[in-house]
Amino acid sequence: MKRRDSLKAIALTAISSGVLLQSCDTDKKETVATPVKTTGIDRHPFEQVRDEKLLSEKFFDEHEMNTIKVLIDVIIPKDETSGSATDAGVHDFIEFIVKDMPRHQLSLRGGLKWLDVQCLKRHNKTFIDCSSEQQLTLVDEIAYPEKVKPEMKQGATFFNLLRDLTATGFFTSEMGLKDLGYAGNKPNQWDGVPKEVLDQYGLKYDERILKESVQWDTNE
Amino acid sequence: MPFQIKENSNQYDVCIVGSGAGGGMAAYVLTQAGLKVVVLEAGPWYDPAKNVTQLKWPWESLRRGAGTTFRPFGDFDAAYGGWEMEGEPYTRVPGTQFDWFRSRMLGGRTNHWGRISLRFGPKDFKGKSHDGLGDDWPIGYDDVAPYYDKVDDLIGVFGSKEGIPNEPDGKFLPPPKPRLHELIIKEAAGKQNIPVIPSRLSILTKKINEDRGACFYCAQCNRGCTVYGDFSSSSCLIKPATKTNNLDVIVNAMVREVLTDESGKATGVSYVAKDDLQEYQIKAKVVVLAASACESARLLLNSKSKSHPNGLANSSNVVGKYLHDSTGAAIGGVLPKLFGRKRYNEDGVGGMHVYTPWWLDNKKLNFPRGYHIEYWGGMGMPGYGFGFGIQGLNGRFPDRNGNQKTGGGYGTALKDDYRYYWGANVGMAGRGEAIALESNYCEIDPNGTVDKFGIPVLRFNYKWSDHEVQQAKHMQETFQEMMHNMGAVITWGIAGPETNYGLEAPGRIIHEVGTTRMGNDPKRSVVNKFNQAHDCKNLFVVDGGPFVSQADKNPTWTILALSWRASDYIIEQFKQQNV
Numbered sequence: 003m004k005r006r007d008s009l010k011a012i013a014l015t016a017i018s019s020g021v022l023l024q025s026c027d028t029d030k031k032e033t034v035a036t037p038v039k040t041t042g043i044d045r046h047p048f049e050q051v052r053d054e055k056l057l058s059e060k061f062f063d064e065h066e067m068n069t070i071k072v073l074i075d076v077i078i079p080k081d082e083t084s085g086s087a088t089d090a091g092v093h094d095f096i097e098f099i100v101k102d103m104p105r106h107q108l109s110l111r112g113g114l115k116w117l118d119v120q121c122l123k124r125h126n127k128t129f130i131d132c133s134s135e136q137q138l139t140l141v142d143e144i145a146y147p148e149k150v151k152p153e154m155k156q157g158a159t160f161f162n163l164l165r166d167l168t169a170t171g172f173f174t175s176e177m178g179l180k181d182l183g184y185a186g187n188k189p190n191q192w193d194g195v196p197k198e199v200l201d202q203y204g205l206k207y208d209e210r211i212l213k214e215s216v217q218w219d220t221n222e
Numbered sequence: 223m224p225f226q227i228k229e230n231s232n233q234y235d236v237c238i239v240g241s242g243a244g245g246g247m248a249a250y251v252l253t254q255a256g257l258k259v260v261v262l263e264a265g266p267w268y269d270p271a272k273n274v275t276q277l278k279w280p281w282e283s284l285r286r287g288a289g290t291t292f293r294p295f296g297d298f299d300a301a302y303g304g305w306e307m308e309g310e311p312y313t314r315v316p317g318t319q320f321d322w323f324r325s326r327m328l329g330g331r332t333n334h335w336g337r338i339s340l341r342f343g344p345k346d347f348k349g350k351s352h353d354g355l356g357d358d359w360p361i362g363y364d365d366v367a368p369y370y371d372k373v374d375d376l377i378g379v380f381g382s383k384e385g386i387p388n389e390p391d392g393k394f395l396p397p398p399k400p401r402l403h404e405l406i407i408k409e410a411a412g413k414q415n416i417p418v419i420p421s422r423l424s425i426l427t428k429k430i431n432e433d434r435g436a437c438f439y440c441a442q443c444n445r446g447c448t449v450y451g452d453f454s455s456s457s458c459l460i461k462p463a464t465k466t467n468n469l470d471v472i473v474n475a476m477v478r479e480v481l482t483d484e485s486g487k488a489t490g491v492s493y494v495a496k497d498d499l500q501e502y503q504i505k506a507k508v509v510v511l512a513a514s515a516c517e518s519a520r521l522l523l524n525s526k527s528k529s530h531p532n533g534l535a536n537s538s539n540v541v542g543k544y545l546h547d548s549t550g551a552a553i554g555g556v557l558p559k560l561f562g563r564k565r566y567n568e569d570g571v572g573g574m575h576v577y578t579p580w581w582l583d584n585k586k587l588n589f590p591r592g593y594h595i596e597y598w599g600g601m602g603m604p605g606y607g608f609g610f611g612i613q614g615l616n617g618r619f620p621d622r623n624g625n626q627k628t629g630g631g632y633g634t635a636l637k638d639d640y641r642y643y644w645g646a647n648v649g650m651a652g653r654g655e656a657i658a659l660e661s662n663y664c665e666i667d668p669n670g671t672v673d674k675f676g677i678p679v680l681r682f683n684y685k686w687s688d689h690e691v692q693q694a695k696h697m698q699e700t701f702q703e704m705m706h707n708m709g710a711v712i713t714w715g716i717a718g719p720e721t722n723y724g725l726e727a728p729g730r731i732i733h734e735v736g737t738t739r740m741g742n743d744p745k746r747s748v749v750n751k752f753n754q755a756h757d758c759k760n761l762f763v764v765d766g767g768p769f770v771s772q773a774d775k776n777p778t779w780t781i782l783a784l785s786w787r788a789s790d791y792i793i794e795q796f797k798q799q800n801v
Contacts, residue, residue, distance in 0.1 A: 042282045044273040046266070046302055049292055053284055077632045095286065099606075102285050146628045147613050158630075162613060165632070169609030169640055174280035174287070179604065182644055183565035187277060187603050189438035192570045194399035199564050205405045214382055215399045215420075216427045 056101045066114050069130050070096060070164075076141055077168045084181035092171035099167060106163065113160025120157070191218050227492065227501040232470070234260045235796065237491055237506035239477045239521065242330025243778050244764035244785040245512030246455030246463075247373075251789035253468040257796065260504060261460070262475040262493055264513075265302060265326030268333065268456050270446030275300065277440060277448075280605050288606030294323075296605065300446035300454075301325040301334035305729070309674030313667050313681040320545075320664075320682035321729035322516060328473060329456030330514065331732065336573045337423040337443050337452050338596070338776040339379045341370050341783075343388030346655075346773035353590045355689075356658050359770040360742045360751040363390065369783035377453045377782070378430045381422035389579045395427045397575065398439070401568055403599035403648050404576045406557065410708030411578065416595075416700070421577040424453035424779075433462065441602065443572025452572065475502070476675050479525040480509055480761065486529035488761045494675045507801050508760045508792055511738075512785070515767040516545070516664050519737035520680050522748075523666045533666075535755035535763075540748050541738055542665050544658040545684060546772055548733040549593065551694045551724040553701045553715030554649030556615065557599070557708065562622055563645050568601045580774050589692035592774045593654030595701075601645035609640050614713060616643070648710050652697035655774040656690050658736045662728070684728040694725035733777050738767030753788035760801050764788050 045053070062070065074087035074096070087093070100106045118128045120140060125132055129140070144150060144157030145165075172178040194215070200206055207215075235257040238245045245261060252259050270276070275298040280286045283297040290297065294304040303325035312322050325331040344363040349356050367390070374393040381394035397420035400408065408418040425443060429436045434457070435449030443452045450457040463469045474496035481489045481503065490505040511518040519542045525534035533541055573596075580592030616639045617629020627635065667681040698717060705712050717724035728734075741747025744756035749768050755761040764785035766777050773780075795801050 043275045043278050043298065046292065049290070052290075052292075057284070078637050079633055081634045081637060098284050099286075099288070102288070102290070141632060145632050146617075146630045148617060148629050162630070165612065165630070165636075166610040169612065170286060170604075170606055173604045173608045173640060174606065176279065176281055179280070182604065182641055184601065184603060185565050185567040186569035186601070187279065187440060188567070189440065190567050190569060192398050192439040192567075195402045195405065196564075196566055199402060199566070200405075202564070203402065203406070203559065205402075205409070207399060207405075211399060214396060216380075216396045 056098065059101055060097075061100050061107065062097055062111075065128070065130075066111065067093060067097065069114050069117070069128075072130055072137065073141075073164060074168045074171075076138070077165050078172050084177050087168050087172050090172050090175040090177040092168055092175070095171035095175075096167050099171075106167070109160060109163050113156070113164070116156050116160060192216075193218050227503055229503045230505070232258075232260070232504075234258050234470075234504065234506040236260075236508045236510055236792065237262065237504050238510040238512055239491060240264075240330060240512035240514065240517070240765065241328050241460055241471065242325075242455050242512060242514065242765065243332050243781045244766075245510070246329065246332070246459030247782050247785035248510050248512060248764050248789045248792075249463045249469055250459040251786050252792065253463045253466040255793045256468060257793070258468055259463075260470045260472060260506065262477055262491065262504070263328050263471060263473045264476045264496075265328065265473065267471075267473045268300075268302075268328040268446075269461070270300060270333075270450065270454065270457055271448045273300075273446065274448055275445040276442050278445075280603065286606040295334060295444065298442070298445050299334060300444060301331060302327045303331075310679075311671060311673065312679050313669070313671055315681060315683040318683045318685050319727040319729075320684040321727055322680070322682065322734075323729065323732045324514065324517070328460060328471070329454045332453065332455040332778065333446055334444060335732075335776070335778060336596075337425055338573070338577075339392075339422050339424040339453070339779040340594070340775035341390045341392060342366070342773045342775055342780050343390055345388045346771065346775065349591070349771045353584065355590050356771050357739075357741065357746075360740055360747075365751075366780070366783050366787065369787045370779065372786060373779060373782045377424050377458055378426045379422055379424045379779075380420070380427045382420040384419055386417075386579060392422065394422070395430075397421065398427060398571055400575045401570055401600050402563075403557065403560070404574070404597060406708050407597055407648070407650075407704070408576060410704055413707045414700075414703060415581075416578055416704065417581050418576050418578050421574050423571060423573060425571045426451045427571075434458070437571055439570055441569035441572050472504075476677070477513065477521060478675070478677055480511070480521060480534050482525070482527050482529060482534065482758070484529065486527075486758060488534075488758055508762065508795075510788075510792070511761070511763045511767075512765045514765050515735050515737045515769075516680060518763050518765055518767050519664055520666070522738065524678055530757065535738070535748050535757045535761060537757050538745050538748060540746065542680075543660050543663040544736040544739050544770075545662050545664055545682075545734060546656045546658045546736045547728045548731040548772060548774070548776075549654040549656050549686075549690045549693055550651060550726040550731040551697045551715075551717070552649060552651035553698070553705065553712055553724070554647065555705055555710045555712040555714070556619075556643065556646045557648050557710045558619055558646065559709055560646035561619065562642050563601075565601065568645075569603070574598060587696065589689050589696065590657065591655035591689070591693070593652040593693060593697060594774050596651050596653060597649070599648035604644075612636070612639060612643075615639070618711070619643075648705075648708070649715075650701050650704065652694070652701070653731060653733075653774060653776070654690070654693045654697070655772050656728075657687060658739070658771050659687065661685075664737060682729075686722065686725060686728065691722050691725060694723040695719075698723045733766075733772060735766035735769035735772050735777055738763045739770050740768040741770065752791040753784060754791070762788055762792065
């Protein structure tokens with residue numbers, strides 16, 4: 003892997019500094035660095051080759067990517083709980099996923115172009131050069147599919163897809179998972195629904211379930 | 223390099239093709255008995271303790287866990303394979319449907335399945351006697367029950383004793399307590415007199431031996447378990463079998479055909495090694511096919527010789543016929559009462575903690591066989607697809623502050639909607655019994671298509687009959703009523719006659735069986751009641767192929783039991799020097 007490519011791989015995935023050092027070492031030794039090291043999950047050689055190829059390619063140009071960054075932070079901004087979509091690296095996820103799922107490519111690229119054409123017609127500027135006010139006025143016209151005017155339908159279709167990918171990218175990031183309060187993915191002793199939650203919904207375990215289910219010795 | 227066939231000089235007692243449930247169990251039982259065994263596996267070695275995707279976070283996948291052609295069930299799924307494999311095509315008769323899921327790796331599809339481990343009941347072996355359709359098995363529940371017991375002891379399965387006549391109880395480990403949505407489902411189902419009982423999964427809620435750890439409740443069985451807390455053939459059967467020193471496993475070995483001598487007896491197999499693309503032969507006294515129902519049928523049909531001109535074990539012309547998969551239909555939605563729910567670790571075991579066995583009398587219905595119901599929902603780990611279609615939710619239900627918004631939107635209010643609605647999803651799927659029909663089959667593609675190894679490929683011909691369509695209609699009606707009774711709002715899956723009520727295409731449930739069915743009559747079946755080919759006494763088939771009928775149960779536990787039973791029979795033949 004070329005240094006440029008491995009740096010790109012690093013930028014595209016949330017990885018620890020330990021892996022970063024590993025990648026640098028690999029460069030010096032000129033041995034093969036594979037996405038296994040960048041992703042940390044078991045990969046078949048066939049998958050390594052494909053992932054590596056996708057990571058080495060670039061789909062969105064700079065202007066498109068800058069537009070995506072503005073839009074995804076409109077969709078998921080920073081609030082008191084967590085950062086924004088770009089803070090969570092969602093733009094990098096979107097760059098990867100369109101290469102992995104080419105069916106999204108035309109919808110996103112065409113949608114970005116559609117957006118710029120709307121702005122050029124109205125303000126003689128591309129979307130990112132418009133004022134925030136102008137940007138939000140346009141977003142308001144495409145963000146509510148049930149209310150969208152027929153001539154803005156293409157924008158709504160584009161925005162639905164971008165909203166979906168932004169939400170997935172954000173809430174599957176480390177920041178997003180923490181925001182959501184997902185409490186699993188670690189060794190656990192499942193002992194049923196917490197008592198206060200059962201009470202909240204007026205439910206309880208019957209005697210038989212309590213007697214026959216896996217028991218945990220709370221004194222251990 | 224000259225093209226030559228290399229012969230393996232080892233003389234094996236038994237050569238097994240395939241390392242999934244059937245092949246793994248045969249390898250385990252035969253090596254324990256001291257027989258020298260070789261297993262040929264078409265994919266690579268796999269060990270869930272070393273090939274790890276368990277306990278990884280969604281961001282550790284470049285695609286956040288989305289499926290690929292290579293792993294259609296998601297980037298973290300343990301199974302290598304899918305419905306389409308590069309260079310290994312299959313074809314379909316125009317106007318018919320069948321999707322063939324293959325998993326090429328040690329342990330085969332046991333690396334993927336939901337660990338649902340159901341025994342067939344007495345009625346399941348005698349379908350024809352009950353409704354006149356299909357055929358009875360040449361064996362009954364009493365023949366298989368001792369082997370179900372042994373499988374329970376060896377591998378471990380949790381469940382509850384219920385005493386339901388056609389849902390025989392096993393030697394169960396204790397089940398985990400139901401999750402919140404499962405309690406809500408159970409309560410609602412009670413209003414319809416639909417039983418909801420603890421599921422029966424081969425997951426160790428208690429440690430059963432020193433080789434395997436107990437479940438630690440990460441809900442990720444499909445990723446393979448690093449402590450072997452669930453069943454997969456690689457960790458629970460092949461691995462212990464290698465410790466006997468009686469087992470050789472050759473991976474990346476794609477078997478081309480079964481070899482026979484002039485008397486028609488099997489002498490071994492030939493295979494292409496994927497690593498060097500050279501041709502090899504293995505000699506063995508007994509050949510056991512466990513390559514999966516359709517792959518084993520393909521092998522037999524491709525093993526033509528002077529003594530077996532119609533393909534091996536196919537004088538009946540039955541090989542490939544009576545192919546049948548489970549039916550499947552599903553609907554899903556949200557439980558508004560769970561919006562904004564309290565967070566806690568709800569992972570549990572991999573899959574559902576409760577399920578519904580078939581509960582009705584088909585004599586009072588317009589379709590012949592039953593289905594069981596599987597459930598899901600709750601606060602699972604987010605992955606690719608999280609939050610998709612929010613405009614269908616936040617325009618339909620008020621948000622956390624009671625505001626009824628227009629669907630879609632953006633900004634901090636939208637961001638909070640994702641949090642608010644998370645964990646409220648709920649859904650259910652039926653898995654039912656299809657009638658095995660002679661007219662549903664796989665055959666060698668008559669147009670001469672071959673795969674990248676030059677092996678002739680299968681062509682499928684499968685159409686659902688009205689029995690299955692009516693069953694799917696019943697699932698639809700039942701599920702809609704259940705969702706209503708629990709206060710859920712259906713958001714997807716409602717289907718009418720134009721789409722066969724959501725009935726999935728054949729092959730999609732990955733329970734296909736029947737292609738080398740067993741029977742007492744050599745003219746109407748491929749193997750006898752010990753999985754032994756009528757036409758070739760030292761050839762056995764121990765995957766799902768010998769199933770006469772599928773039942774509304776997942777086939778794995780029965781494949782394991784029958785493979786063990788067939789293996790005991792093989793050992794007996796060696797003792798009596800019949801082979």
